Amino acid sequence: MYRFSDKWNLSWNDSGDKLTAISAACANTIITLSDEELSILECIERLGGATREVITEDLASELQPAATEKALNHLINEGVLKDTEYWFVNELPYTPMIYYQMLADSMKMDAYVSALRRVVKPGMTVLDAGTGLGVMGTIAAQLGAKKVWAVDNHPVIYQAQQLARENGVGDIVECLQGDLLDTSILDKIGKVDLILSEFVGEDIFDEGILPKTIKLRNTFFPQQDGLLLPYRLQAFWAPIECDLATNRLCNKLQTTESIGIKYGVNMKAVCDMLSTEGRRNDFGDRLYGPSFSEISVDDLRFLGESKVFFDCKFNELANATVLSQEEVKATHAGRLDGILIISYLTYPSGTT
Numbered sequence: 004m005y006r007f008s009d010k011w012n013l014s015w016n017d018s019g020d021k022l023t024a025i026s027a028a029c030a031n032t033i034i035t036l037s038d039e040e041l042s043i044l045e046c047i048e049r050l051g052g053a054t055r056e057v058i059t060e061d062l063a064s065e066l067q068p069a070a071t072e073k074a075l076n077h078l079i080n081e082g083v084l085k086d087t088e089y090w091f092v093n094e095l096p097y098t099p100m101i102y103y104q105m106l107a108d109s110m111k112m113d114a115y116v117s118a119l120r121r122v123v124k125p126g127m128t129v130l131d132a133g134t135g136l137g138v139m140g141t142i143a144a145q146l147g148a149k150k151v152w153a154v155d156n157h158p159v160i161y162q163a164q165q166l167a168r169e170n171g172v173g174d175i176v177e178c179l180q181g182d183l184l185d186t187s188i189l190d191k192i193g194k195v196d197l198i199l200s201e202f203v204g205e206d207i208f209d210e211g212i213l214p215k216t217i218k219l220r221n222t223f224f225p226q227q228d229g230l231l232l233p234y235r236l237q238a239f240w241a242p243i244e245c246d247l248a249t250n251r252l253c254n255k256l257q258t259t260e261s262i263g264i265k266y267g268v269n270m271k272a273v274c275d276m277l278s279t280e281g282r283r284n285d286f287g288d289r290l291y292g293p294s295f296s297e298i299s300v301d302d303l304r305f306l307g308e309s310k311v312f313f314d315c316k317f318n319e320l321a322n323a324t325v326l327s328q329e330e331v332k333a334t335h336a337g338r339l340d341g342i343l344i345i346s347y348l349t350y351p352s353g354t355t
């Protein structure tokens with residue numbers, strides 16, 4: 004797959020209408036890039052790296068294959084692009100270690116794998132939407148699915164293909180790199196019996212679980228005649244007090260203030276940012292999964308009962324809006340440090 008090489012730095016020309024590549028070794032060596040080359044570079048940036056086939060197909064609506072081929076060859080020959088097997092893309096939101104964390108989240112993995120063992124029947128066609136490392140798609144194939152479409156827009160898809168091959172199911176698991184919201188990708192897939200997905204981010208809604216699941220459901224199961232895994236999402240919120248998280252945030256604020264004093268800079272702006280973002284991170288990210296949590300439930304004091312603020316079965320959900328008039332009441336005395344959001348996903352087997 005092709006990625007940017009570090010032999011060239013990309014920059015717009017002075018009038019801002021042409022992209023140029025400036026040699027990292029010699030700033031006087033400059034190539035002006037054509038519009039076709041710009042489209043290719045944008046495509047590679049968007050996808051975090053892509054093969055010749057993916058680039059040609061991605062640009063098919065705007066460039067003739069021959070024009071893509073010519074521009075791509077020029078970029079390769081000049082060394083603006085390099086061909087690399089390794090998909091690691093640090094600048095994308097998902098890094099290899101985040102994929103590892105998702106894999107090592109045993110509560111999640113156990114729930115998915117036990118649901119797959121119950122619902123996958125020999126001969127089924129499965130869509131593993133947002134396959135990541137491809138482990139679930141491979142398991143579905145091992146359970147007897149006759150075809151598994153594994154789709155991801157991240158270059159991790161190459162890892163998924165390798166995993167399937169090394170498990171002897173490379174001919175069953177077909178990996179596609181592309182956006183699941185892009186109809187041209189979905190058109191390739193045809194009919195499926197089961198859609199499995201895991202679009203849960205650090206906050207339950209931040210990976211677009213609702214719009215993505217609705218889009219897939221409407222595309223593949225307009226008659227509501229297919230299996231969705233998970234099929235139900237419930238979300239609760241509860242007022243909490245947490246000394247550990249609050250102390251950690253206070254430590255960060257104190258450290259920032261001391262840095263300001265050391266260098267003679269008023270750090271209020273940075274402290275304001277940390278107060279907002281640091282609170283979210285400390286309560287949210289660190290509770291990610293039992294294997295990674297830095298704050299355990301024992302560190303939280305619930306100041307009131309948890310209330311359901313969202314409950315949907317994906318098959319019945321009409322739109323992706325979350326509205327709740329439900330009040331969160333603190334009924335015990337204490338310092339309100341945050342609102343804890345707890346989400347439950349239910350799988351066809353009934354496990355959560």
Ligand SMILES: C[S@@+](CC[C@H](N)C(=O)[O-])C[C@H]1O[C@@H](n2cnc3c(N)ncnc32)[C@H](O)[C@@H]1O
Nearest residue numbers: 105133134135155156157181182183184201203
């Ligand atoms: C939370 S991860 C789950 C990965 C894997 N299924 C698992 O359970 O470990 C979500 C995955 O979906 C992919 N993804 C998110 N939105 C997507 C989209 N619109 N099109 C294709 N893939 C998407 C991400 O790149 C990521 O690999």
